[in-house]
Amino acid sequence: MKGYAGKLLRVDLSEGKISKEEISESMKKDFLGGRGFAIKLIWDEVKKIDPLSEQNKIVFATGPLSGQLLPSSGKMVIASRSPLTGGYGDGNIGTMASVHLKKAGYDMVVVEGRAERPSYLLIEDGNVKILEASDLWGKNTFEAQDILEKIHGRNSGILLIGPAGENLIRISTVMSQKGRAGGRPGMGAVMGSKNLKAVVIKGTGSIPNFDDEKLKQFGKKGYEEIKGKENYEFWMRQGTMQAFEWCNENGCLPTYNFKEGVFEFSKEMDGYVLEKLHIDRKGCPMCSMQCGHIIKDASAKRAELDYENVGMLGPNIGLRSLPQVALLNRMADEWGLDTISLGSCIGFLMEASERGVIPEKIGWGDFEAAQKLVREIGGGEGLGKLVYNGVRGASEIIGKGSNRWAMQVKGLEISAYNCHGCPGMALSFGTSPIGASHKDAWIIAWEISTDRFSYSKEKVQKLIEFQRIRGGFFESATVCRLPWVEVSFGLDWYPKYLEAITGNHMSWEDLYQIGDRIYNLIRAYWKREVPRFGRAWDDPPDRWFEEPPSQGKMKGVKIDRKKYEQMLSWYYELRGWDEDGIPLKETLDQLGLEEVSRELIM
Numbered sequence: 001m002k003g004y005a006g007k008l009l010r011v012d013l014s015e016g017k018i019s020k021e022e023i024s025e026s027m028k029k030d031f032l033g034g035r036g037f038a039i040k041l042i043w044d045e046v047k048k049i050d051p052l053s054e055q056n057k058i059v060f061a062t063g064p065l066s067g068q069l070l071p072s073s074g075k076m077v078i079a080s081r082s083p084l085t086g087g088y089g090d091g092n093i094g095t096m097a098s099v100h101l102k103k104a105g106y107d108m109v110v111v112e113g114r115a116e117r118p119s120y121l122l123i124e125d126g127n128v129k130i131l132e133a134s135d136l137w138g139k140n141t142f143e144a145q146d147i148l149e150k151i152h153g154r155n156s157g158i159l160l161i162g163p164a165g166e167n168l169i170r171i172s173t174v175m176s177q178k179g180r181a182g183g184r185p186g187m188g189a190v191m192g193s194k195n196l197k198a199v200v201i202k203g204t205g206s207i208p209n210f211d212d213e214k215l216k217q218f219g220k221k222g223y224e225e226i227k228g229k230e231n232y233e234f235w236m237r238q239g240t241m242q243a244f245e246w247c248n249e250n251g252c253l254p255t256y257n258f259k260e261g262v263f264e265f266s267k268e269m270d271g272y273v274l275e276k277l278h279i280d281r282k283g284c285p286m287c288s289m290q291c292g293h294i295i296k297d298a299s300a301k302r303a304e305l306d307y308e309n310v311g312m313l314g315p316n317i318g319l320r321s322l323p324q325v326a327l328l329n330r331m332a333d334e335w336g337l338d339t340i341s342l343g344s345c346i347g348f349l350m351e352a353s354e355r356g357v358i359p360e361k362i363g364w365g366d367f368e369a370a371q372k373l374v375r376e377i378g379g380g381e382g383l384g385k386l387v388y389n390g391v392r393g394a395s396e397i398i399g400k401g402s403n404r405w406a407m408q409v410k411g412l413e414i415s416a417y418n419c420h421g422c423p424g425m426a427l428s429f430g431t432s433p434i435g436a437s438h439k440d441a442w443i444i445a446w447e448i449s450t451d452r453f454s455y456s457k458e459k460v461q462k463l464i465e466f467q468r469i470r471g472g473f474f475e476s477a478t479v480c481r482l483p484w485v486e487v488s489f490g491l492d493w494y495p496k497y498l499e500a501i502t503g504n505h506m507s508w509e510d511l512y513q514i515g516d517r518i519y520n521l522i523r524a525y526w527k528r529e530v531p532r533f534g535r536a537w538d539d540p541p542d543r544w545f546e547e548p549p550s551q552g553k554m555k556g557v558k559i560d561r562k563k564y565e566q567m568l569s570w571y572y573e574l575r576g577w578d579e580d581g582i583p584l585k586e587t588l589d590q591l592g593l594e595e596v597s598r599e600l601i602m
């Protein structure tokens with residue numbers, strides 16, 4: 001099939017061995033790319049191992065749309081067995097590395113083993129080297145990015161970790177270009193465990209597409225359509241921060257460790273405040289609607305802000321100043337810590353202090369204390385030793401019922417949406433295949449604009465449709481979903497792009513089928529690797545069922561547990577899974593996953 005570089009690059013750091021393999025036609029047809037390629041490889045090759053051992057593998061995978069001349073295509077998936085959750089984990093990063101990788105002649109890179117010394121990987125077309133990185137070890141991601149750009153050129157694609165990843169902090173992520181982050185479920189720690197500081201990619205070739213002329217024409221029309229969209233102008237002013245005011249109005253802003261859904265100081269830090277503080281814009285390659293808003297942080301340094309980061313490092317920890325939030329955000333970027341999990345860990349510790357279950361005194365909104373906590377978490381010191389493994393790990397250490405307000409599912413911290421009054425979004429967090437991420441089904445906007453408090457089967461069906469499009473298609477294609485989500489860019493463009501690139505006609509039905517195959521394989525992977533895995537893993541935290549907010553639109557509202565369980569049962573039924581959430585043999589067989597069903601039953 002056209003549109004792929006056609007090769008997998010495999011690097012064994014223990015042996016210092018580098019090899020190239022063909023990617024089969026059936027892999028492309030059945031799994032498309034990105035997340036699809038990653039889970040297939042991880043299912044086949046990563047079995048019953050410690051995620052931080054040299055037996056684990058980390059995958060950097062593009063899809064047929066990545067890096068192409070079409071809107072917001074500069075994305076790539078980073079995946080591995082997660083040290084934070086124990087199951088499959090991945091993240092989606094916008095980076096020049098995505099564009100360079102395909103031009104260098106590879107669709108994906110798999111890194112296995114462990115280097116003896118700190119190292120980095122240099123990929124220059126067919127020339128691949130493992131290089132010494134002792135001088136880079138210990139450097140933050142901004143410093144290391146500068147050094148690597150000086151050596152290899154500003155335009156190189158660079159993926160790297162900060163000290164948090166080196167210290168094997170399970171909430172560490174992979175960074176690129178001083179502000180792009182990907183791999184929430186501890187992908188930074190997996191790189192750290194391999195002594196791999198960075199991957200630097202420079203590609204000079206071209207991608208062998210089916211019809212370049214048509215792609216150019218369609219790509220141009222796509223960019224034009226985006227610029228003409230009604231919401232484009234407002235999006236360019238506020239980006240993802242347009243969600244802040246909306247969440248507060250609707251009682252779903254994460255506030256005081258998700259106790260509340262409204263923040264009394266929200267007007268001091270919403271999208272309109274961001275507009276006033278905005279000094280610059282940043283984003284991913286190939287994008288015409290760049291969402292990274294730069295402001296001056298509390299120390300006058302440049303820092304990038306997104307809604308999730310502001311929600312989790314602002315109201316969730318009681319902080320009310322955008323420049324202060326920006327400073328914490330920048331620290332997280334430098335350390336290579338995931339901002340969502342970081343905000344959740346800090347909020348959890350502040351609540352633990354308030355309840356007196358830890359002796360330390362840390363007040364809500366204490367900026368100095370929050371900075372100290374970022375350093376301690378990144379360094380694995382002090383209170384960082386308690387939360388280095390996320391809030392699930394911390395609640396297991398503390399006990400005293402703290403699991404009820406440890407805001408996570410499957411071990412991954414919940415992103416910035418309080419769901420006391422959003423049962424559909426709670427189910428989305430519950431059933432997300434990597435743990436509580438919003439990436440697979442952001443059903444909350446649809447839910448609030450339709451029948452918010454219903455627990456209907458229609459809502460469950462809608463959730464699956466979102467998962468098929470977002471978690472299935474966008475994660476495997478692999479391109480940014482924000483043109484569709486935020487400015488209503490037409491979904492009908494994507495089969496056209498795929499056809500011009502690959503030469504194959506694929507309908508949305510075909511793409512849904514690929515998405516279902518990917519979801520079932522991820523679910524099977526959880527079951528194979530985590531033997532007790534089952535229904536309980538899809539449970540949102542008790543707080544949403546037991547402790548309603550005391551203020552705002554959602555005052556007194558909580559999720560009805562019985563009705564949530566009914567929705568979950570419908571979800572399993574619609575997916576073809578049993579009552580414990582395990583894929584049925586006939587479901588796997590129908591998707592061509594017969595070997596998987598045999599292995600699961602054995």
Ligand code: PTT
Pocket residue numbers: 075090091092093094095173179180181182183184185240284304306307308309332333336337338339340439474475478479480481482
């Ligand atoms: C994503 C998660 C998000 S989702 C945000 S803000 W968001 C946080 N950003 C972080 C950050 O910044 N620094 C940091 N140290 N940690 C961070 N953790 C958080 O990571 C991101 C954008 C955004 S901004 C979103 S919604 C969309 N996500 C996409 C996705 O998942 N898939 C896809 N096909 N397209 C997407 N487009 C948008 O990309 P994870 P990025 Mg990200 C500073 O990584 O692990 O998936 O978690 O990649 O290049 O930064 O773009 O309001």
Ligand code: SF4
Pocket residue numbers: 072073074094282283284287288289290291292480481482483
């Ligand atoms: Fe990257 Fe934002 Fe553009 Fe998406 S919209 S490609 S996340 S800059």
